[in-house]
Amino acid sequence: MVQMRRYRLKEGAKEAFQKVFLETVVPLRKALGFEVLGAYWLSERDFLWFVAHENFEEAEKAYYAHPERQKANPSAFLEEVEARFVERLL
Numbered sequence: 221m222v223q224m225r226r227y228r229l230k231e232g233a234k235e236a237f238q239k240v241f242l243e244t245v246v247p248l249r250k251a252l253g254f255e256v257l258g259a260y261w262l263s264e265r266d267f268l269w270f271v272a273h274e275n276f277e278e279a280e281k282a283y284y285a286h287p288e289r290q291k292a293n294p295s296a297f298l299e300e301v302e303a304r305f306v307e308r309l310l
Contacts, residue, residue: 228300
């Protein structure tokens with residue numbers, strides 16, 4: 221399963237969010253078997269990324285329960301979150 225995640229960051233949060241994303245979110249997701257398919261800045265405050273896992277729901281629970289994720293709390297930088305599963309065409 222592939223999930224698209226689109227974030228609207230709080231004003232001035234880009235650098236702090238990017239640091240947590242690259243240093244905690246991505247390594248932890250990979251350690252739990254997720255594949256990060258891409259991450260993109262759409263603007264100074266709009267961020268889009270795609271993450272995949274064969275057993276997404278179970279892995280997602282493990283991710284959010286992990287102590288490293290709880291310490292980092294990237295959601296503190298976010299104003300809006302849109303997450304949905306997408307279907308691959310190509």
